[in-house]
Amino acid sequence: MDDTFHITIIGAGLGGLCLAQSLRHAGIRFDVFERDDALDQRAQGYRIRIDAAGQHALSRAWTPEMDSIFHLAVSQATPNARFLDTNLVPVNAQAPDSWQEDGGPHDVSIHRQTLRELLMTGIEDRVHFGQAFEHYESIDDDRLRVALGNETSIETDVLVGADGVNSRVRAQLAPMAAPTTTGAVCIYGKTTPSSRAGLPEGTHVILADGCAAILEDMRFRSDLPSIAQGHGCRLSHVDDYLYWALVGTRWRLGLPDDLSVDARPFLARIAMTWHPTLRDALCDGDGTGIAMLPIRLGRPDVAWPRGRVTLLGDAIHAMSPAGGRGANTALEDAASLAAALARTSGCRDLSSALESYDTAMRARGHEAIAVSQAGTERLSGV
Numbered sequence: 001m002d003d004t005f006h007i008t009i010i011g012a013g014l015g016g017l018c019l020a021q022s023l024r025h026a027g028i029r030f031d032v033f034e035r036d037d038a039l040d041q042r043a044q045g046y047r048i049r050i051d052a053a054g055q056h057a058l059s060r061a062w063t064p065e066m067d068s069i070f071h072l073a074v075s076q077a078t079p080n081a082r083f084l085d086t087n088l089v090p091v092n093a094q095a096p097d098s099w100q101e102d103g104g105p106h107d108v109s110i111h112r113q114t115l116r117e118l119l120m121t122g123i124e125d126r127v128h129f130g131q132a133f134e135h136y137e138s139i140d141d142d143r144l145r146v147a148l149g150n151e152t153s154i155e156t157d158v159l160v161g162a163d164g165v166n167s168r169v170r171a172q173l174a175p176m177a178a179p180t181t182t183g184a185v186c187i188y189g190k191t192t193p194s195s196r197a198g199l200p201e202g203t204h205v206i207l208a209d210g211c212a213a214i215l216e217d218m219r220f221r222s223d224l225p226s227i228a229q230g231h232g233c234r235l236s237h238v239d240d241y242l243y244w245a246l247v248g249t250r251w252r253l254g255l256p257d258d259l260s261v262d263a264r265p266f267l268a269r270i271a272m273t274w275h276p277t278l279r280d281a282l283c284d285g286d287g288t289g290i291a292m293l294p295i296r297l298g299r300p301d302v303a304w305p306r307g308r309v310t311l312l313g314d315a316i317h318a319m320s321p322a323g324g325r326g327a328n329t330a331l332e333d334a335a336s337l338a339a340a341l342a343r344t345s346g347c348r349d350l351s352s353a354l355e356s357y358d359t360a361m362r363a364r365g366h367e368a369i370a371v372s373q374a375g376t377e378r379l380s381g382v
């Protein structure tokens, strides 16, 4: 253990919080700065599928006790997918290679906010909300000064940009690594559970012409918050829901350039000829909680100068959500960066620790982007 250096993490998303937990586990000093005013200021998404690699990274980040709470917190519904056409007739199709449904440790699905709450446990005093990263500068060869939004700054030994696809850390460190647009869009939301929406329970992949939708039941133990409380972990109650997401090209889906508009008229048009049950599931409610996002691909191939700044997760290797690899790769990054830092024997080794992490992260990110693209093509043909 070496506590002579300090790590600054920008972003309290899944990757940043997993890194923070992993550093805590390794006894390394850190602080996390998050732009949002609170963990629950906005829904950052709904269901998140965690594969074997993501589960392994989490198990290295926290205690076995936390790991068992994580496994109680996952959805109780089976994640195995049924492939259907838009009239709900079964079709022969293959899940993307990245979905692990049989054998080995299979994928589990968890509510994203629940996972973030779990990852906050025990580090509440080290995560600072309402503190947006602005820029950094070198103080000398080794230390950095990081400027935060409200005219505060912090001095640190290593800066990690875990600030997502629009990363400001990346914009300063490696402006050439800005993600590229693909022309594809993801629309997602949640609605009442299958039992009430008229669909059989489980996970359904709907293959349409030039787009695909996934609908997945999320069912949770009602006693989860009280069990977690008994272990010193504060989890909010989450009602069961039916998660859905749709992927296709902007052109095929008939979407405007401005994706901040109300999605419902577009969803109604996309699903106009679909089975009424599907149409109702997608178009249910008042539209709050539906998000439309362009799918962009990160550039982990672009190198940046050797030093004390690095990136993880979507900040450097954003990818299509259809492969279910983005968060898992961010968790793997967090575990491998923490391990590289824990192996150093002091401040003078930090640059080489980051270099070895960067090399492994670039290869992992590159492969995950390729697998996710292949999954997107298999499902939606885009």
Ligand SMILES: Cc1cc2nc3c(=O)[nH]c(=O)nc-3n(C[C@H](O)[C@H](O)[C@H](O)COP(=O)(O)OP(=O)(O)OC[C@H]3O[C@@H](n4cnc5c(N)ncnc54)[C@H](O)[C@@H]3O)c2cc1C
Pocket (backbone or CB within 6 Å): 010, 011, 012, 013, 014, 015, 016, 033, 034, 035, 036, 044, 045, 047, 048, 049, 050, 131, 132, 133, 134, 162, 163, 164, 165, 166, 167, 168, 186, 188, 245, 293, 312, 313, 314, 315, 321, 324, 325, 326, 327, 328, 329, 330
């Ligand atoms: C609909 C959908 C479904 C998905 N499903 C899956 C799935 O099932 N499995 C999977 O593995 N992946 C999935 N993904 C991908 C996954 O969501 C991302 O890959 C993952 O969230 C990346 O984590 P991250 O920590 O790198 O970034 P983020 O989760 O984006 O977190 C970044 C954090 O940084 C903060 N931030 C941003 N700018 C600043 C700043 N200037 N200063 C301070 N803080 C800042 C943000 O507020 C945020 O909290 C899905 C994505 C979508 C859109």
